[in-house]
Amino acid sequence: MAWDLKSDRPIYAQLVEILQRQIVSGHYSPGERLPSVRELAEEAAVNPNTMQKAFAELERGGLIQTQRTNGRTVTENQELIEELRRKLAKQHVGVFLDKMQALGYTVPAIEGLLEETLREREVSI
């Protein structure tokens, strides 16, 4: 199954985001060896050079490392992963707040609705 890529943004930037999510969510765990550029390019159905560019970007940020003998691995630096997780989560919250405000919700109303929804979920679980 090819990765779900949007058509209006650079492909490499979307690959970076998907790989970041996979690392943060533990799909690839700290220290784990990543598939080769070609394997991942085939999986995502994208150009290998574009995948290479995404890897280079992740490497610059320290999230993945090139081992001389063992291909590429995810960083073992948990702090770095945690920091990224927080950054991604904050982005989601930001998008959520923008959308709620566009619907005309004030901050207290959003808080109220959030608590209500959480309670409903607990009941249903």
Added chain:
Amino acid sequence: MSELLEFVNLSKTYDKRYYAVNHLNATIPKGKIIGLLGPNGSGKTTLIKMINGLLVPTEGAVLLGGLEPCPETKARIAYLPDRSYLDPHQKVEQILEFFGDFYENFSREKALNLLAGLGIDPSVKLSTLSKGNREKVQLILVMSRQADLYVLDEPIAGVDPAARDYILKTIIGNYNPEASVLISTHLISDIENVLDEVIFLRHGQLVLYTSVDNIREQHGKSVDAYFREVFAC
């Protein structure tokens, strides 16, 4: 980035006045997958035929590694034409032999592996295969050559979306960073994620030669959407 293919003031006229390819200048480096895009009649197939030495330029030249089309360049280019030239009454295995006789850089083993992956029995006649499978066999033949340049003229036209995905995967999976792939198509949205760069042709002239991500960054839209804008009637 070292250059692989060069168009130098390249022109082809039909009837001495109609320019199918009009003073084209461009250089294609190694290691790229490039889309050759343009509406019908923009000169894509004429250009491809000149690259392969099937048409002679009226003016200018096309150079592969500095050489004009000759047996040596033909040995280094793997070409998938827009129509089949294979004998449909031959068995797939006979066609493999035919390719092996013609091209020193053809890997029979690789072709057999790819056929096995598709579940195509090499002992059947080409004519018994579906249209989609015939197209796949032809692509397999071309991609099983160890070439410097792969030239694919409309490789995904007329096959179903699953076959298209297979064809694109085969192109990615057999991609060699020392070689380049030139793909002509007007099914842009299906193919743009596998392209590094795109060449837009109109009336035989180069309109644009840039990277896919450049178009997306600068215009905030896909190559497909941008193409529709540039070539809007």
